[in-house]
Amino acid sequence: MKKSITYFENPGEENTDELIKLVIDRLNYSKIKYIAVASVTGKSILKLIKELENSYEGNLKDLKIINVSHHAGFKKDNELEIDDETRLKLEKKGIITYVGSHALSGVGRGISNKFGGVTPVEIIAATLRMFSQGIKVCGEISIMLADSGLIPVGENIIAIGGTGKGFDTATILTPANMTKVFDMKFHEIIAIPLP
Numbered sequence: 440m441k442k443s444i445t446y447f448e449n450p451g452e453e454n455t456d457e458l459i460k461l462v463i464d465r466l467n468y469s470k471i472k473y474i475a476v477a478s479v480t481g482k483s484i485l486k487l488i489k490e491l492e493n494s495y496e497g498n499l500k501d502l503k504i505i506n507v508s509h510h511a512g513f514k515k516d517n518e519l520e521i522d523d524e525t526r527l528k529l530e531k532k533g534i535i536t537y538v539g540s541h542a543l544s545g546v547g548r549g550i551s552n553k554f555g556g557v558t559p560v561e562i563i564a565a566t567l568r569m570f571s572q573g574i575k576v577c578g579e580i581s582i583m584l585a586d587s588g589l590i591p592v593g594e595n596i597i598a599i600g601g602t603g604k605g606f607d608t609a610t611i612l613t614p615a616n617m618t619k620v621f622d623m624k625f626h627e628i629i630a631i632p633l634p
């Protein structure tokens with residue numbers, strides 16, 4: 440079997456538009472119905488939706504797209520990084536924004552921040568980051584969404600992430616719950632930045 444992977448020369452937001460095109464190309468010849476998206480502010484997922492409305496060949500109503508933002512307090516106490524207006528705009532298009540504890544840092548981050556060292560879950564995150572920041576993000580949001588019941592385990596989904604802002608990585612994976620994290624399977628990389 441031969442399949443293609445797009446390698447971006449550099450990580451980062453500048454790859455967002457191309458990444459979106461590649462995801463839609465891949466969606467157009469697959470039966471995948473779930474898309475897990477990491478869009479902290481909602482900016483990049485709004486671009487994805489616009490492009491899907493223009494060039495997805497299937498019925499958009501058959502797709503289940505879920506957004507994930509950072510947990511409250513990631514940047515500043517009691518604050519979310521997605522505003523109500525954007526969240527509502529997405530909701531009107533049927534897209535939920537999930538906000539919760541990050542699966543691949545979680546309370547472990549609080550422990551290592553206070554006492555130093557590293558927790559096992561942070562080692563999983565660091566290992567996935569050896570591929571790209573986005574690969575870690577794809578894995579992380581798929582666990583978070585599986586645990587929230589918003590995406591199924593045991594079914595292939597597309598997951599999209601990036602490096603800080605925008606999108607530069609997309610994968611096809613089977614999500615797993617946090618209690619069975621090593622059942623998660625990465626099947627394909629659609630696009631990834633070179634390190």
Ligand SMILES: Cc1cc2nc3c(=O)[nH]c(=O)nc-3n(C[C@H](O)[C@H](O)[C@H](O)COP(=O)(O)O)c2cc1C
Pocket residue numbers: 477478479480481482483484507508509510541572573575576579580600601602603604605606
């Ligand atoms: C739960 C979560 C965890 C994230 N973790 C990382 C990370 O470890 N490294 C990184 O470079 N970006 C991380 N991001 C950022 C995303 O990969 C992506 O670039 C960003 O959400 C795009 O948001 P935007 O649409 O506001 O630009 C994370 C985002 C979310 C929602």
